[in-house]
Amino acid sequence: MLQVGFIRENTEAVLKGLAKRNLKNAEELVANTISADEERRAIQTELDNVLAESNKLSKDIGMLFKSGERQKAEILKQKTVLLKEQSKNLTESLQNKTNELQEFLFLIPNIPNEIVPSGSTEDDNETVYNEGEIPVLHKEALPHWELAKKYDIIDFELGNKIAGAGFPVYKGKGARLQRALINYFLDKNTEAGYNEVQVPHLVNEASGFGTGQLPDKEGQMYHDAQDNLYLIPTAEVPVTNIFRDVILKEDEFPICYTAYTPCFRREAGSYGAHVRGLNRLHQFDKVEIVRVEHPTKSYEALDSMVNHVKEILQELKLPYRILRLCGGDIGFTSALTYDFEVFSTAQDRWLEVSSVSNFENFQANRLKLRFKNSNGKSELAHTLNGSSLALPRILAGLLENYQTPEGIKIPDVLVPYCGFDIIN
């Protein structure tokens, strides 16, 4: 959520940023926000004055009672009746106006960074980096869902029976490979200075709002109505919410966390060939990196996160590219996002395996995540996160790109984690 003050003072820049996102009604939305804020503050001031007066009267009454001047006190009491009525009404309209303002603010996405390319669809994303060779596969090469069946390492039908579509069962070497990847990713992340944490897989409403999944993506999360808890769509939610309502000291930066969690997504509205196999699941595993940074350092941090993910993909020897997302494709809360895509040779398409974003202070504003700056003032921190990495599509890439007539080879770096070097 943007800060109202920022919108008020940088209206032009805000509108320009929203235009890059192709946000409809941006002008109207911003105008409404600003006027709601003005009205809110006017009501607040009025209420404050009424309260100040009635506070003063109350004090006077107290003193009169103390000195035994009951009659005078009674007279003052009469005067408070009207004030009470007024403050009641003002409080109510303040609440309404605050809610209204909140609603507007919830609808305004983050302002994209200068270097975010304009554009409306994923076709307008800018490829900024490309590495790795696309292997030439043998004639009988198969897409990963066929390989999974052939070697009996992932059973989609079985998952179907137990839960439903999009909940695969990993078996034997497939299960072991999953575990190997999780451990490998966590080790790489901790070596790079990220602190490993284990967090709840269900979160409350406040946490959902804190990172911006609510109210924006309500329908995308599984929800337990009985206890009003949400299954996490990404570790970003519980990990970033560690810092909800926190005021950091400046010397605590940088804060780097990593966590493995399963992720749950309803994926309402996604069907068809592109969601086959591991391409899109309701439950999948992901290792996430999260950083909390000083505002002047967050883009440096973003670069270092990008380089870190690069290094992992290099070690896995997977062909990949990095995209800078355009204004139309970038997430609601993000100011700048780099997507990593691995080439899935047997499907002849790119699969997103990581998304690394700087949210600047957009999340921090909702989270109330601040630090004491050198002037002793509280200032919003910047938050970032990225996948390092998401398992299923890495797995898909590995299975497809490493297949040989003899079986699926295991990348060297994973062999110690797997305890085998081929799936056959």
Next chain:
RNA sequence: GGAGAAAUGGCAGAGUGGUCGAAUGCGGCAGUCUUGAAAACUGUUGAGGGUCAUACCUCCGGGGGUUCGAAUCCCUCUUUCUCCGCCA
């Protein structure tokens, strides 16, 4: 799940209807002293809104209520602790 107790500033902990945003101690910060440090002493030290700056307003776990006035009384929710039950 049942019974009881509790929730106050970074921490500990007082405060049971009025002048309490809150005693005191510890911690933090600044200063005095010191070659420097420690100790001692002095001062300072929560957050948000609002203002050019003041003023002023709000916040004592969350929400609601009683009252002219609530940290303090009532209701409710949440959390923690103790005991009992159940149990991976």
